[in-house]
Amino acid sequence: MELIDGKALSASVKLQLKERVAALETEYGRKPCLAVIIVGENPASQSYVRGKIKACAFVGMDSRLIELPESVSQEDLLAKIAELNADDAVDGLLVQLPLPKHIDEDAVIDAISVEKDVDGFHPGNVAALWLGKPCMVPCTPKGVMMMIESTGVPVAGKKAVVIGRSNIVGKPVAKLLLDANATVTIAHSRTADLPAVCREADILVVAIGRPKFVAADMVKPGAVVIDVGINRQADGTLCGDVDFDAVAPLTSHITPVPGGVGPMTITVLMSNTVDCFIRRMNKQ
Ligand code: NAD
Numbered sequence: 001m002e003l004i005d006g007k008a009l010s011a012s013v014k015l016q017l018k019e020r021v022a023a024l025e026t027e028y029g030r031k032p033c034l035a036v037i038i039v040g041e042n043p044a045s046q047s048y049v050r051g052k053i054k055a056c057a058f059v060g061m062d063s064r065l066i067e068l069p070e071s072v073s074q075e076d077l078l079a080k081i082a083e084l085n086a087d088d089a090v091d092g093l094l095v096q097l098p099l100p101k102h103i104d105e106d107a108v109i110d111a112i113s114v115e116k117d118v119d120g121f122h123p124g125n126v127a128a129l130w131l132g133k134p135c136m137v138p139c140t141p142k143g144v145m146m147m148i149e150s151t152g153v154p155v156a157g158k159k160a161v162v163i164g165r166s167n168i169v170g171k172p173v174a175k176l177l178l179d180a181n182a183t184v185t186i187a188h189s190r191t192a193d194l195p196a197v198c199r200e201a202d203i204l205v206v207a208i209g210r211p212k213f214v215a216a217d218m219v220k221p222g223a224v225v226i227d228v229g230i231n232r233q234a235d236g237t238l239c240g241d242v243d244f245d246a247v248a249p250l251t252s253h254i255t256p257v258p259g260g261v262g263p264m265t266i267t268v269l270m271s272n273t274v275d276c277f278i279r280r281m282n283k284q
Contacts, residue, residue: 136275142272151224
């Protein structure tokens with residue numbers, strides 16, 4: 001079994017990005033800039049946002065953090081997004097999810113300019129992804145693919161099973177695996193005999209949000225297992241959706257939690273921001 005070290009992979013990609021950002025600044029006279037809007041004081045969201053701002057500083061990009069109160073109206077939030085859409089100094093824009101109940105998440109995602117949509121959640125980017133056109137690919141799914149590529153295991157022709165069908169992880173991961181010529185099954189909460197479906201997988205990607213859900217009897221010996229789940233346990237520590245201790249010995253490669261997909265997600269966000277910057281600069 002080999003560990004897919006998300007921290008190490010992410011560190012090496014960030015170093016390359018740092019060099020690229022410095023070169024872009026020389027070429028275009030300014031750095032890429034990511035704007036992050038956070039609403040309210042959800043501790044997990046605050047921690048993710050801190051990580052994003054810190055990563056911007058590390059790769060040498062500018063960032064703007066816009067903190068809005070939990071009580072902010074949808075109208076005021078949309079007005080802030082419109083302002084940042086129109087701001088030429090901002091290349092990438094994201095609103096940290098989840099949002100308070102009184103705000104319509106879809107309306108917020110729709111309001112972000114497709115060109116600045118670094119999360120790749122805008123319907124324009126989602127459609128482009130499924131149509132195989134150039135687009136902003138969502139960060140976690142792209143990070144998952146980079147981790148699979150890092151193993152050197154060829155994806156073409158392999159059986160891949162993705163557990164979870166969310167718009168932000170499961171569905172886009174399945175599309176990226178399909179693009180890499182895997183034969184893809186999307187499994188979910190209503191899948192019949194989930195263990196048998198999973199045991200078929202040469203590549204198993206798990207994104208369900210249930211601690212240690214994937215047991216040893218759900219994994220084919222020699223499979224590559226990517227655990228997207230992040231769950232907080234009663235003792236405060238984090239664990240994934242895969243029962244790591246039981247499953248790891250069976251696999252050829254597996255991601256740990258923490259230190260797996262999480263760091264790669266933030267690194268891809270940096271790279272998506274650089275891509276938005278380059279596209280915007282080349283349009284002017
Ligand atoms: P979600 O709640 O939107 O979707 C969960 C999916 O899991 C659903 O499609 C559902 O059908 C499936 N599911 C639920 N219970 C199941 C069961 N018993 N058997 C089979 N399938 C089941 O979740 P999400 O937003 O895709 O996130 C999934 C997990 O990934 C969460 O733990 C989340 O915190 C984590 N996550 C991590 C990152 C990262 O950067 N590492 C990014 C996004 C999400």
